[in-house]
Amino acid sequence: MFEADPGLIIWTWICFITLLALLAKFAYKPIVAMIESRATSIREDLDASEMKRKEAEEVLAQYKAQLDEGRSEVQKMIEEGRAVGEKLKREIMAKADEESKALVKKAQEEIEREKKKALMELQEQVAELSVQVATKMISQTLEPSDHEKLIEGALAQVKEEYAKS
């Protein structure tokens, strides 16, 4: 086993080189090609998914911006509505106030007028009664008792009239 054996060395070369040639053509080439193509496709898939992710992020950002815009618009609309309502409220209140004041004023005027009218009527009646009293006094004898009776009668009449009015 230690002795040199050139034949065995040559057989070793024949076996090894045969195996090398066969494996290189029929095994390594297809296997390495498969590994490489798989690696390439995995890389491409990763790149593609990365691109998709970026795209999705962009779309999301767009939607978010739109949503924000819509939200602020709604906020603006609400504020506008509130302002309009406030204005309307103030107007209505001012109007109501004005109307009630006018009504009160009118009622006061009415009362004043009625009072004046009543006073005037009273004056008229007092004058008429005075005339009647005077007439009665004149038509009766001027006796003191009669006199008294007359005055008292007239006064009672006046009282009565006054109470009536």
Added chain:
Amino acid sequence: MAEGGGAAIDPLHHFEVHPIIELKLGGMDMSITQPVLWMMISTVVSFGILAFVAATLKRYPKGFQNFVEMIVDFLRRELVINVIGEEGKGWFPVVATLFIFILTCNLMGLIPGSFTATSNINVTAGLAILVFLMVQGAGIKKYGFVGYFKAFIPSGVPSWILPVMLPIEFISLFAKPFSLAVRLFANMMAGHMVILVFLSMIILFKSVIITPLPLIGVVIMYAFEIFVALIQAYIFAVLTASYLSDALHMEH
């Protein structure tokens, strides 16, 4: 493993080479001996397995294809591209075939009754000479004949040291293939020798009480031999890649 009663006592007998088919070509003894036969079997088996996997490759690998792809990818990336660099890609088939051929020969030798081709110094020397020639060839191809051998003398070295340095460089040049050949041969032979010695002990002592002890030894050594078969094939391939890398990066 033992080939007859007499052989059991002399473990070295197992490693003797006998011609199976006598063959003479131009005065050279080209007889087919046991190592030749088992190298041929290893060639056929390893090619058969790899060619079958390569022929039935699937895009979505599973099982054995996965295993083979893993080994091929490992050899290509860790052994060739990492050690030699991108320019070493062309050497991948050589390094990978060395690994696969040696591994198959080593494992084949574990079949009882077989012969471990790599336990013969001529086989390992043949492979080492091939590696040596390829390494020199790679260096010469890259740097040119003069340029390659000039690189053995580092620039800036004083001339008086050259008589010392050149022989050292020269020896180290040949020590590399020599160590490759001897390492593989010695490892493979020693492992089998230990197994054979244990087995011989059984026959030697002819005792039922002692028999289990060497038997346990044989089982442990067998398991260890599988590991050694793998490791030695790997070492041979790694060193080949590293020698190629040295020859292709003479600037350092």
